[in-house]
Amino acid sequence: MxxxxxxxxxxxxxxxxxxxxxxxxxxxxxxxxxxxxxxxxxxxxxxxxxxxxxxxxxxxxxxxxxxxxxxxxxxxxxxxxxxxxxxxxxxxxxxxxxxxxxxxxxxxxxxxxxxxxxxxxxxxxxxxxxxxxxxxxxxxxxxxxxxxxxxxxxxxxxxxxxxxxxxxxxxxxxxxxxxxxxxxxxxxxxxxxxxxxxxxxxxxxxxxxxxxxxxxxxxxxxxxxxxxxxxxxxxxxxxxxxxxxxxxxxxxxxxxxxxxxxxxxxxxxxxxxxxxxxxxxEDIERFRELKVRLLNGTHTLSCGIAVLAGIDTVKNGMKDEFLRDYITSLMQQEIASAIPYSVDKDDALDFSRIVLDRFANPYIEHLWLNITVQYSMKMKIRILPVLQKYNEVFQKVPEHIAFGMAAFLRFMHSVEKDGLYYGATGEKTYLINDDSAAYFNEKCLSPADYVEQVLKDQAFWGMDLDAVSGFVGSVQNYYNSIEKDGLKQAMSAFSF
Missing domain, CATH: 3.40.50.720 (NAD(P)-binding Rossmann-like Domain)
Structure with missing residues (x-):
């Protein structure tokens, strides 16, 4: 029928x-x-x-x-x-x-x-x-x-x-x-x-x-x-x-x-x-900020971590103890406190709890790799304003954001083949679908100073990330740990 x-x-x-x-x-x-x-x-x-x-x-x-x-x-x-x-x-x-x-x-x-x-x-x-x-x-x-x-x-x-x-x-x-x-x-x-x-x-x-x-x-x-x-x-x-x-x-x-x-x-x-x-x-900007920072921003900072850890979907990420704890702490301890708009902290925390339910939805197949499309643009638009606000309010490094940035830089480390750029985690390769993929490919040819070169490139970011005291050094430490021990070991070794 x-x-x-x-x-x-x-x-x-x-x-x-x-x-x-x-x-x-x-x-x-x-x-x-x-x-x-x-x-x-x-x-x-x-x-x-x-x-x-x-x-x-x-x-x-x-x-x-x-x-x-x-x-x-x-x-x-x-x-x-x-x-x-x-x-x-x-x-x-x-x-x-x-x-x-x-x-x-x-x-x-x-x-x-x-x-x-x-x-x-x-x-x-x-x-x-x-x-x-x-x-x-x-x-x-x-x-x-x-x-x-x-x-x-x-x-x-x-x-x-x-x-x-x-x-x-x-x-x-x-x-x-x-x-x-x-x-x-x-x-x-x-x-x-x-x-x-x-x-x-x-x-x-x-x-x-x-x-x-x-x-x-x-x-x-x-x-x-x-x-x-x-x-x-x-x-x-x-x-x-x-x-x-x-x-x-x-x-x-x-x-x-x-x-x-x-x-x-x-x-x-x-x-x-x-x-x-x-x-x-009369003003929907508050709703836009909550969504863009807490939902989209958390997606952006977590997607590289998940791919490098071999986790395929968002719902499976919420089943992983370390990634779930990272996502929860990132939203509730850092992003909710530094939304670059006048949003009540309790409202932000309430929305973060809703987002956690949405991420854990067992019926939705949301691939982390799909979230990495135009990764670098999303980092600029969704994350940098939060980083600036956090630094302005607390004058210290937001460690979850720093770890997410390190995972982003490791994700963008690539090799070029037939005009396309591929990253690798273990034996698995993945396509980097990002308009700035060639830029990162060029920078990673100098591995010793790759992180510093990228983070201190004001023309690329539109701001001086080195002005956030200690941020570049923190990202470098996390990046080194990911390179040496792998993503999962690096995440479990640090207490956020």
Whole structure:
């Protein structure tokens, strides 16, 4: 049996939350650009949950930017299952939810007129986008194309269509929430859309309406949504649920959608009342800092350690006594005390405990080697501000950060083959996927002063790491120990 609207009544499994028939007839209030698992697993999850509570009573029209029909959505009447798996407050979570949030999936290439029809619907309140980091980019093009090529031009075409259909009525304005993983995503999108409106000569009256009645919001999304699981897990879930679902996705219990907006905007986003994971506030920088420093930063400082220790996944890292203790102490003793933003220490510690649960999630296969992609850039962006803040506050070396830096330098020690760079740990080799791989390869040709050469290169780091008293020497000592004894022995020999 395949999941579909007609088959909902035939689902007998008691551990599946099924949408009520009434929910599948709610009006379309959201236009969403993107069909990816993150949108289905986070914004659409919140909307579905609110609909179950009678709060939002609206459905989502999804615009598919890639070519071809959305056959899997059509076959399943746009229903899909979210399998929530993980650890929350130390307890295992296993939930299965059939989402009825999506009403239609439209192809931008084949059904652009239907997309413009949605723009003319009076019930429409919200536009949500996740078009990847490269989606929010200026392409000077006409919005009269069918369809325009870039996402900002498509959005402008929708907004101008709505402006015309409702004779510039203020109440026809919309809230636009960008979820792309770039800073100030909503404001960047607003800037590009405004520039495109000038390029298309849409007139001052439209520009006024756009400025006053279309509210672009920055937002931060945080949920691990690995998507469709492997074949063995799918077979197991199909037997457990009693139906086939080609759109089934795994998601972790943790969920956050932090939206930068006023109380006026909160009034439009009624679904926020359904779950504490939706936060509407006038400044989301605090949430971004917590995530970037404690979750992403800890990943960054730990990934080289894990690879050199022969540990493949994050969940397995949490089973290793030394790495688990390192991760915990790194977050709670050093990063939480030195976030370069005004964050309450208790809030940081609370978030660190949530991160530990997320890292230990037994259902998520998160490879440490994948986290090392663009390793050096991540060290600069995520770690250096914390290092500077720690030095400013405590005037001493943060030893966990120093050890993580030593592991990073050892990880980047490479040999070149056919234009690619490879590192080695024991008998295993690994590809170094980093734009600065050639730089490190050149530096490690002088092994005696490799560490000092790199750490004292102000042009590379954009700061003087030697200004952090004792840091270079501490990193050198840890590096020497890793080289001499191996990562695991080096870690067990030091008391952090």
């Amino acid at each position: 395949i999941l579909s609207r007609g088959n909902l009544k035939n689902i007998e499994a008691g551990n599946v939350l099924v949408p009520a028939e009434e929910m599948l007839s709610f009006p379309e209030k959201v236009l969403q650009f993107g069909t990816g698992v993150l949108l289905r697993g986070l914004p659409d999850y919140f909307i579905d949950k609110a609909n179950r509570q009678g709060l939002f009573k609206g459905r989502v029209v999804v615009v598919k930017s890639t070519g071809g029909p959305a056959l899997e959505f059509q076959q399943q009447d746009n229903l899909y299952t979210l399998c929530v798996r993980g650890i929350e407050q130390g307890a295992i979570v296993e939930e299965n939810v059939i989402s009825g949030a999506i009403s239609r999936v439209l192809s931008a290439a084949r059904e652009w007129e239907k997309v413009l029809e949605v723009a003319r619907q009076p019930e429409l309140r919200l536009v949500v986008s996740n078009t990847t980091e490269v989606g929010i980019a200026l392409v000077k093009e006409s919005i009269s194309q069918f369809p325009p090529q870039s996402f900002p031009a498509k959005l402008l075409a929708v907004l101008f269509e709505r402006y015309q259909a409702f004779d510039a009525a203020p109440q026809a304005g919309l809230v636009v929430i960008a979820t792309e993983l770039i800073p100030d995503n909503g404001k960047q999108l607003e800037k590009i859309v405004t520039e495109l409106a000038h390029f298309n000569a849409l007139g001052q009256e439209f520009l006024n309406w756009l400025k006053l009645h279309v509210h672009f919001c920055n937002s931060l999304v945080d949920r691990i949504v690995p998507g469709k699981p492997d074949a063995e897990t799918v077979d197991h879930l199909t037997r457990e649920l009693g139906y086939e679902d080609h759109l089934l996705s795994m998601v972790e219990p943790y969920r956050l959608w932090a939206i930068e907006g006023s109380q006026q905007i909160a009034g439009v986003l009624e679904f926020a009342q359904a779950d504490p994971g939706v936060v509407i506030t």
